[in-house]
Amino acid sequence: MELKRVVVTGLGALTPIGNNVEEYWDGLVAGKSGCAPITYFDSEKFKTKFACELKNFDVLEFFDRKEARKLDRFAQYAIVASDEAIKDSGIDMNTIDKYRVGVIWGAGIGGLETFQDEVTNFANGDGTPRFNPFFIPKMIADIAPGNISIRHGLMGPNYTTVSACASAANAMIDALNYIRLGYSDIIISGGSEAAVTKAGMGGFNAMHALSTRNESPETASRPFDATRDGFVLGEGAGAIVLEEYEHAKARGAKIYAEFIGGGLSSDAYHMTAPHPEGTGVVAVMKNCLQNAGIKPEDVDAINTHGTSTPLGDVAELKAISIVFGEHAKNININSTKSMTGHLLGAAGAVEAISAILSMxxxxxxxxxxxxxxxxxxxxELNLTLNKAQERDVNVVMSNTFGFGGHNACVLFKKFTE
Structure with a gap:
């Protein structure tokens, strides 16, 4: 069967360097760091005392107080970003077939703060199980797409993908395939995460995953730098409206880019460490290129996973050199995590938005x-160091990898008729 073309018609972002797409992009181009001392809780006794939190985000600008109390922060972020993306897409909810519009979302952890607070309150009590009736609905990872679909009456496919930091990219690839195969006209996809909590910081510190550069938080996320010492935890959401091309064309939608392919693989090596030779990463990029029908020399830019960890950064760049050969030196390689920190399950979507806007x-x-x-x-690799670079970008790749050896890769192409 002939596969349908899939295009991007709407974007939404809520990030540590901007609370909408325009602010996010301006922050990226300016090289703005979103990292600062933690404000959500007293971090004095923690090894890492900083994170990439959202700035000036007031939940009551988007929800009334009663509604906000029913939602964990990761779900609040998902709704806010998806609302922006849907508005940006210009979709008229009164004219579309809502049975052919779905929501496929990524979250690596889900409602961690809700789980932390409810269990802590129980442990500090007298043993009587006085749990909030919204404990479970607030915590479960699939509640984000559930709430988005309820909010807009969307009755197509609806679920969450969970593959740690590859979750949002996994969600986008699933959405791509649903539309390609003709099962849906539109999918709202992306990811959200809100793990800047005591449990999140303490847990990642315990496994020595986070930077401890407390004397200079704004420079702590330093992908590819010889002195990097771990990633910086971030939070937020990215939302992308994916649409079948003929459907978008018929309604006169603006089109940001064409989503031409996705690849998946597994390292099958270690729970948290990447394969030192990047074998799984080589496989996922090759799979993505093949799926898109694109030659390695056609790729102009790669937004790497690039978390600022000693092992991961080197393994990914080795894999890029293997897959792209001499052409790797002609590619603009970058890591936007140097500015946003690592948004875990939301990273794939937030970084895909950056990749799309670079085109x-x-x-x-x-x-x-x-x-x-x-x-x-x-x-000889061009890592786009310290300053944005102007370049005509026609094809862009974005990589995301997760604990458990999950690898996901997506490719976008500048749209042409």
Whole structure:
């Protein structure tokens, strides 16, 4: 059967460097760091005392107080970002077939703060199980797409993908395939996460995953730098409206880009560490290129997973050199996590938005905070260091990898008739 073309018609973002798509993009191009000391709780006794929290986000601008209390922050973020994306897409909810519009969302953890608070309250009580009746509905990871569909009356496919930090990219690939195969006309996809909590920070600290650069939080996320010492935890959401091309064309929608392919693979190596030779990453990028029908030399830019961990950054760049050969030196490679921190299950969507906008604006955002060259990294690779670079981007790739060895890769192409 002939596969349908899939295009991007709406974007929504809620990030540590901007509370909507425009602010997010401006922050990326300016090389703005979203990292600062934690304000959500007293972090004095924690090894890491900073994170990439949202700034100036007032939930009561979007929900009334009663509604907000029923939603964990990760679900609030999902709704806010998806509302922006749907509005941006110009979809008229009164004229579309809502049975052919779905929501496929990514979340690596879900309602961690809700779980933490409810269990803590119980443990500190007298043993009587006085749990909030919204405890379970607030906590479960699938509640984000559930609430988005309820809010807009969308009755197509509706579920959450959970593959740690690859969750949102997994969701987008599922959405791509639903539309390609003709099962849906529109899918709202993306991911959200809100793990800047005592449990989140403490848990990641315990496994030595986070940077402890407490003396200079704004420079702590430093992908590819020789002195990197772990990732910086971030939070937020990214939402993308994916639509079958003929459907978008018929309603006169603006089109940001064409979603041309996705790839998946597993490292099958270790619970948290990447394969040192990047074998799973090589496989996922090859799978993605094949799925998209794109040659390696057609790719202009890659938004890497690039978390700022000692092992992961080197393994990913090794894999890029293997897959792209000499052409790797012609690609603008960057890591926007240097600015946003690592948004875990939301990372794939937030970074895909950056990749899409790099095509629209002809600018590749920088990898900030780079000061010291890592001898294990090929010096001929263009890592877009410290300053945005202007470039005509026609095909862009975005990588996301998760604990458990989950690898996901997506490809977007500048839209043409």
């Amino acid at each position: 629209k604006h002809g600018i590749v955002p920088p990898t900030i905070n780079h000061e010291h060259r890592d001898e294990n990294i090929d010096p």
